[in-house]
Structures are given as structure tokens and as C-alpha cells.
Amino acid sequence: MQNYNPNIDSFLKIYSQSLLSTGLTRGLDENTYIQTKLDKALKDDILNGLKKLIVLTGNAGDGKTAFIQLIEAGAEDRGAVFSSRTENGCKFTLNGFEFESLYDGSQDFEGKANDQLLKEFFKPFEGSKEPTAKIVKIIAINEGKLRDFILKKKEYNWLGKEVHHYLEYDNFELNNSLAFINLNNRSVVDIKEQDSIYDELLDVFLDKENKKQLWEPCKTENCSYANNCYIKYNVDTFRDDKKGEVVKNRLKEIILAVYLKKEKHITMRDIRSLISFIFFNKYTCNQLQNSIDNGENLLDRYYYNNTFNDIEQDRMVDILRQIDVADMPLPKLENHLYFQNPRTELEENIFIKGSLDANPDLNYLEEYYKNKPEGTSDNDEIKKESADAFLSSMKRKMFFEGNDDFLREQFDINHYSFLPYKYFERYNQFLRTGKDNNNQLRSDIVLAISKSEKIYNEIIGKENVCISSSSLKKSTTKAFYGFTAADFEIVLPDVGDQTKYIEYFPDHIIFRHVDKSASLEINIDLFEILMRIGEGYVPTSIEIRTFFLNLEMFKRRVLAKRSTKVFLTEDDSNLYLFEKSKSGKLVLSITQ
């Protein structure tokens, strides 16, 4: 037996903190490169000379260089003649078009100042008309640099106008010969599509149809460790006909939660690195076999524990740790799990049945289970750690592989209950559809904002965005400016026609005044806390500091609008309305 799968070594090199090498984290990796909308919709247009200038902006790791290199490879296949190749771009001719690429338009290169590089690159675009030369220029540059360079120079009259309007105006239609792609807007997950970047990448790793035979060396006939190997278990779980799709979707929901947190933009590099770590952890076949031979408990290398690893420095794993499903208290379930051997028949019902022969993780789980403290007076630290590892791992496994029907029936929960976001489904529902039936969501957000100002009358709080006047702390009477809820709307962000070229899924919702003078970007954390405030939750000072900065700024913007009514109250419930009547009198009346 070979006991070795060479593909694993390649996959390990994709992880940002790889122990082997991080050589495959940058640039074009043909084994794991997936066709995105960018390739499908733009590549042919570029190679056929239909675009004169293609500007790619985005974060490091978004795939800008990889895309340009792919264009160059495509051109080479079509017989392009290269006149220069450097580490910062190429020049070549194809079908009579002069092509030039620049991988990084924001830095100096080989002693040439950045501005000089750009001046030469944009030379054909000087003047007040679209250039007529047969050229195709592709550049990766950051948006600020592009703005500074093009907009501040008189010579780019035509291009400057296009750049300015594109950056400043909603729904501006660029000249056909130009393509500006902001990869910051690209989403790696999309809950309503089954062919999102995440799905496509997973398909590459899993090779479900065995086209590349990536997992042939891991079969029991080729590897004597197959039945004890966590990599095989991880991969097979996702490839499983029965539970694979469910596990895949739940991992997608977790990654979606990270995306919606908006703490960090998830690049192509990040998602590849994360998938690599979740499936393979950091160790080669040889190393993991040694660990198995030494009898180590390897439970922390199973995919459900990798997802929430609390040691790794990877920027994605770092955020995933914050939404660890094991941290959500579920007392009824925990009480049940704690006293049940994971190998019992009852436990089998909790998980979705798969078609895997080996479940080596159950051995490790059982080991921890049997090493729990014996009674409340047992203070053995090692046993306590065992109990903790057991319960955390069980809850994580249950999140991914749990049978929702059984969980609902027995414990009145489902896998969403493990998430720190109680309103995850509702938030996603609006992101998916953009529809707010009967303005229910708007009413709830308005009420939450009003309640955050300590106005507790539900009717008034829903019908008006109520914002307290500034100096009421010592007063027994509170005054609130009222802004009619009907003057506000909730919408999804609009990225215009970029959706033709990039995978897009909104990562926030916008609550704004209909005249657009005041708008609040609501990410999933703010949404969660607003909905909880609507239920009566009082946020902690840390939550206020963390999530309320935008909300406070939004309130100040709303206050700049002329309020036409003021609510006065002594007890937060009985409210008096002060407003101008049709006759022009200022009237104080009690609200219903």
C-alpha cells in the first residue's frame, strides 16, 4: 500500500499558515483555479479586443493578478506574440491588437516611479475622445490611486470624466470600451445560488465525480490508515450522497455569517486557504499517520473542530472563532449530550445518517466522554478539559451533521439555534429577496431604534423613528423628536451592472430616509442587536461601543431633518404629542 496521497501536499500549501509552504497562496494556481463570472463574461471580450481598458480594483488576494495571468495564458493559446514579460506585466499582440498588462498599478517597478509607469500605461487615453488605436490595456490598481492619478490631470479629459462618473454616480453606464471591476464587491458565498465561488471551489477540492481521481489514493485498498484518517473522514463527509449536501450548506451558512459580519473582506485567497484548513488541517499523510500510530487523540483535526480552531492565526479562522457554535448555550441539549455515550443508538438518531463505513471521530469522542469528571466533586483538571472537548466537539458536529427534524422534535431547536445570530434566517430572507412584506421589517427596525432611545410605547415607536432630545438625563420629562416611519425605507445595496462580471450577494441592508439624506448600513451584528432591543433586550456598554457608532451617526443625520412632532413623556409609556395642527396652532395631545 502506498499510504500516501500527493494531492494533499498541494492542498496544504494553499493554507495561509501552512507548515509545508505557502507557495500556492499567491497568483494563478491552475489546479484550484475556478471559472468565475469574470472569466466567463469578460475574458472573450478582452481577447477579442472589444475592451480598450480594463481596470481591476480590490484587496490583495482577490484574484486580480490571477485573472490577468489567465488572460495572458489565453492569449498565448490563441497565438499571441509576446514582446515583453516582466514580474509586473506583459506586452503582446494578438489579432492586430496591442495588449499591455500591469499587475500592480500602485507601486514603483524596477526603479521606475509609479506615476511614470502609469503615465506610460495611460498614454493612449489622453485627450478628450475615446482612443481609436487598436489597444487593450489591463491594469490592477487600487481605487484611491486611480482616482488620484486620473482625476487630477487635465490630459485625461475623456477618461477622467468616465472614471469620475463611474465612481460618484449610481447606475452610471460606462463607455462600452471600458470595464471597471471592483472585486471588493465580489462575494465568495451566495445563499441563493448553488454555483457560488464557495460551491465551485468545494467541487474542485472534493472531485465528487472523480474526474481528477484526487481521492483514489485514500481508498481503503490504497491506504491502510483510511479507516482512521481524519482527512478521509472530512472529505468523505462532504462527498457523502446522503449528508454531504447538508454539511456543505451548513458550512456555507457559517462562511456566510463571516461574510455578513463585514469585519474583513473575504478574498479568493482567504476562502481557498480556509477550505484547505477545514479539510486537511496542517499535517501531511506521513505526519498524521505517525500521530495515529502514537495513539494521539486527533479529534481537534476533524472538519467541525477545524472550522472553529482556537489557535490558528489565519484571518478567517480568527473570525470564525467568534461565532463558534459550541459557545451558544443550549441547556436542554447539553444536558442530554453530556450523559450519553456518543456511540449509543440514541446518539445515532441525532445525526443525519450517512453512507460512510468508518466514523473514526466517534472513537476520539468516546475517549473524551469516558474521561469526564465523575461527579461534581471531581476537580481533576484533565478530566474537566476532556468534558469540555467532548461537549464542544459534539455540539459542533451536531451543527453540521445534526438531524433537524429530530432536534426540533426532542429539543425544540434546529441547527440555526447553534448560531450566535437568532435572526440569521430573517436577515438572510431579506438579503435573498429584498422584499419586506407589509413593511414588517421596517416597522421592527424603527421600533428597535426608538427603543434604543428608551421609548417603550410600541405603537408610537413603530410609527415614528423617535430620537431623544439631548438634555434629558436629569429631567423627569423626556422629549423625543418624531420622524414618521413611512418616510423611511429598507433597501439592498446596488452595485449597478457589475453583477455582469462578478458574483454578488449583498452583505448588508440599508435603512434610510426616502430622500437618501440619512442612511444606516445594517450588518448582521447590528441587525441582531436591533432585533433583540425590539424584544426588550438592553445592550451592554461594550455592545453599544462596538455596534452603535453607525447608529448614533445615523440618528444625528436624521435629527438634521426638520422634525414636525415632539413626544413628551414622564413614564416612557404615556406619550403626549406636540405638533402643529392644520390651523397653525401648536397642539399638545395624548397619543393612543
Place this chain on the structure above:
Amino acid sequence: MALDRKQKAFRYFPIMPIDANNLNFEQAIVRLLVLLHTKGKVIAKTNKDTLYPESLVEIIKESQAHFEGVNDSVRERLVKNWIASDFATTIIEGKGRTGRPRISNLKPLHLATIKLLDPRIRSQDRDISVFLYNVFKGTAVASDSDYLMSYLLEGTKREGQFNLVADESKFNELDIETQFLLRLLDNFRVDLPSTNTKLVAEYKFLCEAQQKQFLIDTLKLLVYKNSVPRRELFNYITVLFTFHTALFVISPPLKSI
């Protein structure tokens, strides 16, 4: 710590127009509004009775042409407390702070608030208003049509030499809070400065650039007058004036070296 007479003797107006002592900046701003309105004359007397928040409630009850609904004890209390917390600055009468709170002045939300400035209450302005007035005096910023004064006068017009009344043609454009304030103040007249009152002392900045910077910064803030709530913008203006005053206080000794 209060300064004694000897220490105060060091005050020399051409160098330091401000009295070094505990101060109340809100009072300085209110008195600045007076000086801007009277073009440099202090209002030192009033023939108005002492006013309490409840006095204003009584006036609201009587002004049936403009107000309605303040007709039971709960509503009266609500309006009284609202006035006391959001519009008026009060001081407590009597020894031991056991008396009723009486109105010292209204918060400077509009030029018309000078109508209820009670000159009988000792000011802790420390001549900062004089200093601030000298910043604006003689500049276009102090004319009625300019950015600052038009903002301060918004929704009112002059009646006679000093009085201000609601300008009905622009009244509806104001927010409800300012409308309430101006309707209430329509029941009062601006007190007149005494005919023999001299103009406040003139201070000439040793550093003209400092005065210019002060003016420019004020104008920069006022660019946002249609985007920032009135109450909020007045807070910013107060912060700006405090900041520049502090800079001024720190800088003369350095310049004289």
C-alpha cells in the same frame, strides 16, 4: 480658586480682555448674542418680572391663538419640565439652594432667546462675550445678511430698533422645537440697552491672523447649517468658541516674549 484683588490687578485689557476666573461659557454665548444684536451695547436692565418655568407655562395657556392642549396638571408639568430641561437655564433662589428654580437665560438656540436673559442675575461671563464680540465686530460676519446672523435670526424679523418677532413668511420652514420657542418668545420683547450705555470696549487683536482663523472656522461650521440640527450646531459653535478662546488665553504670553 478665586483670584484676589492683587492678582486681578494684573489684568490689562489690551493684552488680556478676559477676566481670569471661574466662568460659564453658555452665559458668555448668550451675552455675545446680545452684543451682536445691539451692535455692542450691553443690556443691563429689564422691566420683566422674575420668570420661572411655570410662568412660561401660564403664558402658553393664555396664548390660545398659538397654543392648544395644555389644559390639565399632567400636561402643564410635562411642558414645564420640557422647558426647564431643553430650553432654559435656571438657578435656584435663596440660600442653601432650597428655593424655586428661576430662569437665568434661555439656551442660546436662536437670537430671540436674548429676550429672556435676566440681567439681574450675576454673570459668570468674565468678559468673554466682549472678547468674542470683538472677534466679529466690524466684519461682514456681524451683519444681518451674513451667514452667522442670518442663521441666528432665522424665522424672525426685526421690529423697531431692537425687538424681534416671528416672521410668518418663513415660520413654517422651521422645526417644531424652534417654532415652539419663537411662539413662546413672541410674548416678550427684547429689553432695551440704556440710552447712555457706552459700547463695550474695543479690543484689537495683536495677531490678526488669529482673529481671521477664528472667523474662518466659524464660517466653516456654518456651512453645515442645513445638515446639522440647530441644537447640535450651537453645541459645535460653543465648542469652537471655547477652543479659540482657550488658544487666545494661552498665546499672548508666548507672543510677548
